[in-house]
Amino acid sequence: MSAVNQRPLLEVKGLKQYFTINTGLFRSTQLKAVDGVSFHIDKGETLGMVGESGCGKTTVGRSLMHLYTPTAGEVLFDGQSVKPGASMQNFRRRAQMVFQDPYSSLNPRMTVGDIVAEPIDIHHLAKNKAERRDKVHELLSLVGLSSEQATRYAHEFSGGQRQRIGIARALASNPEFIVCDEPVSALDVSIQAQVINMLEELQQKLKLTYMFIAHDLSVVKHISNRIAVMYLGHIVELADAGELYRRPLHPYTQSLLSAVPQPDPKRARAQRRIILSGDVPSPLKIPSGCPFRTRCPKATKECAQALPPLEDHGNGHQVRCIHVDG
Amino acid sequence: MANLLEVIDLRTSFFTPSGEVKAVDGVSFTLNEGTVLGIVGESGSGKSVTAYSILQILTHPGRIVSGSVKFRGQELVGISENEMRKIRGNKISIIFQDPMTSLNPTFTIGNQLVETILLHTKRNKEQAQARAIEMLSLVGINEPERRLRQYAYELSGGMRQRVMIAMALACEPDILIADEPTTALDVTIQAQILELMTELQRKLGMAIILITHDLGVVAGMCDEVIVMYAGHLVERGKADDIFYEPAHEYTKGLMRSLPRIEDDGSEKLVPISGTPVDMLAVPPGCPFSPRCGSTMQICLTQRPEECAINDPHRHISACWLNVRNASEIIDVPGQMPIIKLGGKA
Numbered sequence: 018m019s020a021v022n023q024r025p026l027l028e029v030k031g032l033k034q035y036f037t038i039n040t041g042l043f044r045s046t047q048l049k050a051v052d053g054v055s056f057h058i059d060k061g062e063t064l065g066m067v068g069e070s071g072c073g074k075t076t077v078g079r080s081l082m083h084l085y086t087p088t089a090g091e092v093l094f095d096g097q098s099v100k101p102g103a104s105m106q107n108f109r110r111r112a113q114m115v116f117q118d119p120y121s122s123l124n125p126r127m128t129v130g131d132i133v134a135e136p137i138d139i140h141h142l143a144k145n146k147a148e149r150r151d152k153v154h155e156l157l158s159l160v161g162l163s164s165e166q167a168t169r170y171a172h173e174f175s176g177g178q179r180q181r182i183g184i185a186r187a188l189a190s191n192p193e194f195i196v197c198d199e200p201v202s203a204l205d206v207s208i209q210a211q212v213i214n215m216l217e218e219l220q221q222k223l224k225l226t227y228m229f230i231a232h233d234l235s236v237v238k239h240i241s242n243r244i245a246v247m248y249l250g251h252i253v254e255l256a257d258a259g260e261l262y263r264r265p266l267h268p269y270t271q272s273l274l275s276a277v278p279q280p281d282p283k284r285a286r287a288q289r290r291i292i293l294s295g296d297v298p299s300p301l302k303i304p305s306g307c308p309f310r311t312r313c314p315k316a317t318k319e320c321a322q323a324l325p326p327l328e329d330h331g332n333g334h335q336v337r338c339i340h341v342d343g
Numbered sequence: 344m345a346n347l348l349e350v351i352d353l354r355t356s357f358f359t360p361s362g363e364v365k366a367v368d369g370v371s372f373t374l375n376e377g378t379v380l381g382i383v384g385e386s387g388s389g390k391s392v393t394a395y396s397i398l399q400i401l402t403h404p405g406r407i408v409s410g411s412v413k414f415r416g417q418e419l420v421g422i423s424e425n426e427m428r429k430i431r432g433n434k435i436s437i438i439f440q441d442p443m444t445s446l447n448p449t450f451t452i453g454n455q456l457v458e459t460i461l462l463h464t465k466r467n468k469e470q471a472q473a474r475a476i477e478m479l480s481l482v483g484i485n486e487p488e489r490r491l492r493q494y495a496y497e498l499s500g501g502m503r504q505r506v507m508i509a510m511a512l513a514c515e516p517d518i519l520i521a522d523e524p525t526t527a528l529d530v531t532i533q534a535q536i537l538e539l540m541t542e543l544q545r546k547l548g549m550a551i552i553l554i555t556h557d558l559g560v561v562a563g564m565c566d567e568v569i570v571m572y573a574g575h576l577v578e579r580g581k582a583d584d585i586f587y588e589p590a591h592e593y594t595k596g597l598m599r600s601l602p603r604i605e606d607d608g609s610e611k612l613v614p615i616s617g618t619p620v621d622m623l624a625v626p627p628g629c630p631f632s633p634r635c636g637s638t639m640q641i642c643l644t645q646r647p648e649e650c651a652i653n654d655p656h657r658h659i660s661a662c663w664l665n666v667r668n669a670s671e672i673i674d675v676p677g678q679m680p681i682i683k684l685g686g687k688a
């Protein structure tokens with residue numbers, strides 16, 4: 018996919034994001050939402066990020082965008098460290114975000130035109146009103162809406178159309194990189210495919226790089242070049258999309274893939290699900306050693322001792338498990 | 344197999360200030376003893392309202408306009424609330440999507456479970472308590488005695504859904520309606536709950552109506568499937584018919600638009616164009632006609648009739664295209680016509 022010897026567009030090194038939670042009047046504890054995550058995204062590729070609720074996938078997205086101040090770690094964008102300060106404005110123009118909920122992520126008091134134009138205003142990308150208007154119309158047509166719709170309000174649109182508005186807003190500052198945080202989970206199946214196709218077309222046309230966060234494995238598989246699987250704040254496996262589905266090595270990935278409901282009765286009947294016992298532990302009480310060991314069918318005594326390192330098993334297939342066979 | 348539940352031409356509307364919303368507009372189906380029937384459709388297609396109409400738990404301004412719901416031959420539409428109470432939770436019970444809001448946060452799990460049992464069976468308090476513990480262990484909850492004293496907030500999402508299932512099954516209902524039972528849950532927990540439901544269905548032999556938008560869940564669990572669109576039943580058939588030989592353009596579109604995990608990701612998805620139907624202004628003909636790729640003149644003006652495809656009673660679809668493409672149409676007096684599609688007999 019990506020050319021060799023090319024600098025990745027985005028590099029994340031040892032990113033940690035802790036939140037302080039008050040547990041009593043004078044007591045507090047640390048919630049380790051993301052606990053040392055490293056990965057890179059090449060120009061023009063899509064990195065999928067999957068995991069169950071509470072695994073930290075959304076936090077990774079928000080924290081690398083510096084919507085939160087990371088507790089530790091470094092984010093390099095186009096070779097430059099992203100830090101608070103003067104360069105932040107430039108980073109924010111080049112990296113944008115699409116949110117999950119198309120209802121709460123659009124201001125109900127603003128017209129669609131003003132919503133889409135906000136990044137243009139903030140980054141002074143239009144010289145005058147006419148240029149601003151033309152840009153808005155261009156963006157709306159790019160996402161399949163008509164320019165007459167610019168004067169309407171968000172509540173007049175359906176879920177799928179609102180998500181298009183959110184995407185148009187993200188595109189307004191001519192970004193190179195977009196974090197898509199569950200962009201289609203709130204949409205109906207028939208609309209989902211429209212938005213996925215549109216994201217793919219826009220990527221081609223505008224040479225965009227995506228980080229695609231979702232819990233639906235079929236959707237992530239479809240859109241991603243590489244996929245990272247997260248569990249309780251750690252990446253447990255990272256591989257090429259096809260490779261991950263053909264040869265999952267981490268027991269968590271294996272059970273996750275085996276449990277995906279397949280829209281095909283014959284396959285569904287033949288499906289051998291690996292059913293995990295129990296629930297995901299609370300992120301406030303992460304088990305020692307490997308965080309997955311409390312639910313893992315392969316767990317042994319050694320798993321409790323130390324967090325297994327993320328090891329390469331060939332062709333960039335990284336796994337965080339000491340019991341990988343083959 | 345006997346008809347456990349028979350729904351005939353059910354119409355339920357919500358009378359809102361901006362007009363009548365025909366949430367369920369002439370839906371008919373039967374549910375046989377011990378089978379799993381899936382109802383799929385997008386949000387607003389009327390799948391949940393169909394279930395709520397069966398149980399008559401519609402909220403204002405919704406009400407059943409006409410039609411009939413027969414449980415073991417007994418008409419449920421129009422009976423008194425007292426009579427209905429004997430059925431609800433006892434013969435037909437329901438579990439909802441969100442297990443947090445469907446449990447009362449101010450009572451213990453035990454309190455709510457025992458109440459259901461006392462209300463519907465002749466057990467005394469101790470027997471009800473014992474039954475509650477038995478039910479909790481049946482749904483795979485460890486330390487059931489301790490759980491009985493806990494409140495909903497102390498349990499995880501998967502655990503709460505297990506409690507809901509225990510509560511719904513405590514009186515050994517003949518029908519369990521599951522309204523998006525796993526939508527709020529993660530993939531691995533969803534697998535646990537679906538496995539549990541399948542196992543309990545086999546063990547207890549009840550019939551299940553599974554309402555969901557997830558075609559994957561349907562494929563894994565259901566014997567029969569109903570596809571709804573804009574309050575209409577557009578297709579009904581055995582799971583294999585619906586997935587492998589869909590007869591309605593909407594069902595075909597749904598199948599094409601799904602990303603499949605075994606694909607290598609290079610194929611483009613084929614979405615259904617357009618936007619979901621505005622329920623205040625449903626087109627007069629086929630509700631799917633504005634989004635359908637093969638709309639004909641008749642689709643715009645006349646509502647398609649339900650027709651049986653090839654066999655009577657097995658696979659039903661309401662689409663004018665089938666009528667056009669038929670090699671033979673057999674009229675059966677008093678029943679829906681049978682359409683023979685070319686090539687397949």
